[in-house]
Amino acid sequence: HDAFKTNKKVSLPSVHLEKAAVLFNLGAVYSQIALAADRTTDVGIRTACGAFQSAAGAFAWLRESGVAAKAVAAGATTVDVTPDCAAMLEKLMLAQAQECFFEKVIAGGKPPALCSKVARQVGVFYEEAYAALCAPPLSQHFDRTWVSHVQLKAAQFYADACYRFSLDLHQQEEIAQEIARLKIGMNALADAKKAAKGVAAPLLDSVNKLESNMKTNLDRAMKENNSVYLMRVPEAGTLGALPAASLVKSTSLAEVLDASNERLFSSLVPDGSMKALSKYTEMVDDIIRTQAEKLQQSSEITRVRLKEMDLPDSILSLEGNVSIPADLKEDVEAVQISGGPAGLEAELQQLRDLNRVNQELLVQTEEMLQKEASEDAQFRTQFGSRWTRPQSSTLTKNIQDRLNLFAGNLKKAAASDALIERDVKESYPLMSILDRRP
Incomplete structure (x- = not known):
């Protein structure tokens, strides 16, 4: 499909058309990168300027390498990949790259003479792009808004160059030439605005602002000339061309696009070889896995047997190559x-x-409970029905239950203490060894 008229398309088995399409798309991508950059910052301006120059380089390579011409010769009928379109797009990209420099020098407060030269070169690039758009085969291919936009941009930067040049003339008190330059620039703007149709509002606003500034300076200069300098304003034809300074160029993509050292199909392997390689890889993996399992099993068996023989720690201890193990040292x-x-x-x-104290307390508690029960029985016999207090067994049931629980716990504790004491006595000889100090 044609990039500028999508209803036009061509289908062609030609490598030249493919190359042309790739180069065109490369230039388009670079231009989109430039447009996406934030040109309000220094980094953004540098990024945009570099990307526009790379885009110009892609379109220049499309034209200069003969790829576009070969694509046309092969039967490509879309205008977007023709040498004429590539040349126009190259100039358009260079114009925008130079425009980035113009924005930078203006923001940096550079002298008016330098700003005028940079602006004039922007206008030159736009004028060249406009001339290409007005010539066949592009004249009947692009939408009118494209032509109007480029035409007005060319006039804008020519007028801006005149405006900046007039500021320098005013500093030198060349009032007559200042007036002439301002008139020339304003006339160029007026003619372009008449022919411009469907131009974007931001561009028109920028042009109107420039025109207003030029008119203000022109009125001031004419007033000064009429009252002070009384100089004769020269005719436009007698003035020389405005100087220009080109700060950009198409970036060469020769090294990027050179594939002579590339072995494009070196990584391709026949299907049969791939299957054989896959089978071999599986066999190798299986052998490695089997041997690893055998090694793990043998290592485990060896570890168990060495542990049974207290090896290798015993050997190392006899050889005097190791100190006491940390765990044993902590136990000592x-x-x-x-x-x-x-x-x-x-x-x-x-x-x-x-244990003895607890047993004594337990016995004393039991005796107190028995004494209380005996007294209760005695009073109950003595007073009969007049003894209305609940029976002792009822009142002391909870205490008796807890006493029985404590007695059981003490019995278990005594048995446990006896077991511990027996183990300690059996371990006395070994602990005596650990207690020895050098």
Whole structure:
């Protein structure tokens, strides 16, 4: 499909048409990158300017490399990939790249003479693009708004160059030439505005603002000339051309697009070879997996057998190559801190004393309960029905139950203490070894 008239299309088995389409799309992508950049910042201006120059380079390569001409010769009938269209788009991209520089010098407060040169070159690029749009085969292909937009942009920057040049002339008190330049620029704007149809509102606003500034300066200059300088205003034909300074160029994409060193099909492998390679890979993976499982099983068996023989720790200990294991060292320190066997004996004695005290308290409590029950029975016999207090067994049931529970716990604790004491006594010889100090 034609990029500018989508109802026109061509289907052609030609590598030249494919190359032309790729180059055209590359230029279009670069231009979109430039348009998306934020030109209110320095980084955005640099990005936009570089992308516009790269886009110009893509369209220049499309034209200069002969790809466009070969595509046309092969039968491509869409205008967008012709050499004429590529040349026009190259100038259009360069104009916008130069416009980025113009915005930068204006924002940087550069001298009017320099700003005029940069603006004039922007106008030159737009004028070249406009001339291409007005010539066949592009004249009947592009929408009229394209032509009007480019025409007005060319006039705008020519007028802006005149305006900036007039500011420099005013500083030099060349009032007559200042008036002439301002008139020339304003006439160019007026003619372009008459011919411009369907131009975007922001562009018209910018043009009107420039025209207003020029008119203000022209009125001031004419007033000064009529009252002070009294200079003869030269005719437009007697003035020289405005100087221009081109700060941009089409970026060469020769290295980017050169595929002579690329082996395009080096990574392609026949289907039979791929299947054989896949089968071989599966076999290798299976062998590795089997051997890994055998190694793991053998390692586990070896670990168990060494553990049964206290190896290799025993050998290392005999060779004197290792110190006491950390766990064993902690156990030794714990035994020594607690006082060794003597300390344990003292703690066991405390357990015996506590058990004895608890048994005595338990016996005393039982005796008190029995005494209370005996007194209750005696008074109940003595006073008969006049003794209305509940029976002792009822009142002390909860206490008796808890007493039985405590008695059972003490019995279990005593049995546990006896077991611990027996184990400690059996371990006395070993703990005595751990308690030894160098």
